[in-house]
Amino acid sequence: MTERTIGKQPRQLYLLFFAEMWERFSFYGMKALLIAYMVTELKFDEPKSYGILGAYSALVYTMPMLGGMLADRFLGYRRAVIYGGILMTIGHLVLALPQEWSFFYGMAFIICGNGFFKPNISSLVGTLYEENDPRRDSGFSLFYMGINIGAALGGLLCGYVGQRINWHYGFGLAGIFMVLGLIVFAIGQKSLGHRGLPPNLTALKKRTAGITNEQLIYVASLLIIPVVVALFNRHEIMDYFMAVLGAVAITYVLWEAFRMEAAARNKLIAALFMIVFSILFWAFYEQNAGSLNLFAMRNVDMHVMGTELPALSVNNFLPPGWVVIMSFFFAWLWTWLAKRKMEPATPVKFGFAFVLMAIGFLVFYLACLNAESGLISLFAFAMGYMFIIAGELCLSPIGLSMVTKLSPVRMVAVMMGIWFFASAGGEFLAGKIGKMMSVPEAVQNNAVASLPYYATILKEIAIASAIAGALILLLSPLVKKWMGEVK
Template sequence: MSNAPAAPLPNLSSERTILGHPVGLFVLFFTELWERFNFYGMRALLIFYFIDTFAMNQKNAAESYGAYNGLVYATPLLGGLLADRIIGYRRSIILGAILMAIGEFGLTFAGFGLIPKNQYTIFTSLACIIVGNGFFKPNISTLVGKLYPQGDKRRDSAFTIFYMGINIGAFFAPIFCGQIGQKYGFHYGFGLAGIGMVLGLIIFIMGKRLLGDHGLPPNQGALRAPTAAGIPSGTAVYIGAFLLVPLAAFLVSKPDFVIRWAAPVVGGAFLVYLLWEAFRSTPAERVGIFAALILSFFSIVFWACFEQAGSSMSLFTEQHVNRVVFGYEIQASVFQFVNAAFIVLLASPFAWLWIKLGKKGMEPSSPVKFGLALLQVGLGFVALVIGAKQAVDGAKASLFWLFLAYFFHTTGELCLSPVGLSMITKLAPARIGGVMMGFWFLCTAFAHLIAGVIAGMTGKEAGFGPVFLGIVIFAGVSGLLLLILAPLIKKWENIRLASHANESAGH
């Protein structure tokens, strides 16, 4: 075997274009579309699956659902790090897709009786999806950015196209996987989701040559470097990924442990470290860290409310909403498509609105947008409170209230989601940028855990109405408090940005 270095792959991503973008973007677009079809298809069914298959009560089902989603959002921290340092983005995406497909088909085969249908196989299948998502999700987004040189004006529109793929997948998944899974058997819905993941994997493998040399391992030395066990580092990552599955299975099967112990310990450690960094930083860096921490905490409130969609809102839709449309009953899980539909309809008008307001000097600051997002998610639950008041003595609530709730949740999401990561990168000192970003994602994971606890409260005798009213108060007070704090946070942001400018001028 020759030891001569391999010639670099031709950078086909820059030689061929579609709509002015590298053709590789559309490989990633369709890969992500099918992966999101897989993810949201399974997500639409999961809480109903817990209740129907394992006879869980609403509290236990909601907390298990929250633990699953919390872990899904925590694992990308590790997957992104290992891709950056050792195996590269392509191998990480393929590894993640394989694990997620294994997980979906594990749920499918259990339903068909091809493997034992018990809590061990079910939680192991979910764990495969959790670990697989950690390797897939952060790295396909990073790879989109790698297709463009720094400063390329096409980058923003590339991510707009890419996110459209996400929302197309999220739109169709509940409609097909949800309807088929709830009507004919959950294993059919999971199988359809798994087929989506396999299609995404095939598209990526067949199209990866169109990515040129983007996404390859950072260097072959790191990939082949022996570990303490004497095996190459790359091989160790693959083995380690599968060894993480039993740990993830244990955690998702023990939501009480995750909520009461694991999450507080990990989150507390991050928080203590960031506060220590703040107090040893310059004054400008310190206020930047404080501003980022405050916004991160309020993001937990928003996502804990917003992520009721797959749990309490779906259960409310199943039990108390009139789902008959033109004489045909639609399964409750299907209605999770509404958020994605509103995103597709409203994303461009919102982008236009911010541009127009910006030109007039009237665009709200990022903290104000966060506050408005919280008020809007609260308004969504006002609609659900009204719906819950309709659904008494056997009566059913109108679908109008459900759609109105999703509308306000989506407008809130469009205020908060696009600016969150951008704010963290602006405010955090460069030396702890990765840690601060990790804390932001952990806050999303914590939000899912809290969402599960909140949704579990709907299983009490009082039902959905008091819980939805509590969310209105929780979100509303939080939103008003953040609007009060917004001028101070904006002041800190300006101090931090001014220090950035001074640092750049000094160099």
């Protein structure tokens, strides 16, 4: 029996599209507020704020490694998604409480919930396609568009409510939409059929000391929350934490790879190559959630036709907004090129991603050179983001697809977790880069004086991104060879 499709894509893609869209509304809506909330409301100094933001962002993308592994071996994708959604809902609602303790605890719940939700809903998308299905990359591009519709709306609305009305109302709005995403998935999951069910129900229900393995997973994940809060209060030790986890992740992948026959081993090494390079991409890209938030507030002219737009809303709307606009083009482009046997290999797409990002940051830097008033134009700010997001579309949805294509079936979710851990490493490095752009309190309200703190680092990011892109393109024939028959 032929499976029903909508617009040539499996109909279940649209269930996952909407569930992820509303979850990303909540996630990015909350994230849009963090750095500004810490600096303006909690009165943390900028280096401390960047350190906490880096720790949060790193942990929120580290937990998917654990969540992916537990889903692969015990829970299955669907139970992991629902449990993760419940934890994230609790986290958003805790953040909405105007209490001193709620900030770190709310973020800790979101971190643990995201670990279960994020890798497993992406892995579910991969189950919709057979091996070498030409619709896979375009399907992931459409799924990625759903992520960014949610992110655009969340950044716009939560950013406005938080900055202009009340910070905690902004956090609460994010929680409402997290509930909506959870409801969409819970109601529609039956359409997935056998996909995402527990791989071994007997192992999941096995009891030890009167408690099933499933219950043990839930209890253990809750015990992680106070540990995460402790890490926030000692965020300096994240340097060692990330280094150890990174070494463990790479060692694990290589250990698994060298237990396989040559073709499978080479595919896994190809995936690892692109995952490692993605760390640098996210370190540059994630300035949008940190330093570029404050840059937008201080050094971008937000006036349009005599009206001053809220900087947080604009900065957090532009990246996902551009993704939504350009996703249709890229989804069409990859399919059009594939039909003509002209589609670039995945590593070539990764190289293009860095080159486009370099152009985007160069636009920011050139705008700074011409900002005599200390304010760059909103047009230049938007154009810089356009190139950066074109780069993102050559890497992020392609990376999601790449992981599902190159990983052995038994390792898909854990490799998806490692893909997100690379994002964690990038987010952590993004906090380090953001610290380099910290503006002394004495000149934070002086646009001319604050601009040079940003301009120099923006130029250096452009140069580093261009070098990385050139290196990846140079090595792409070798990586393509490792990929074997995978297209």
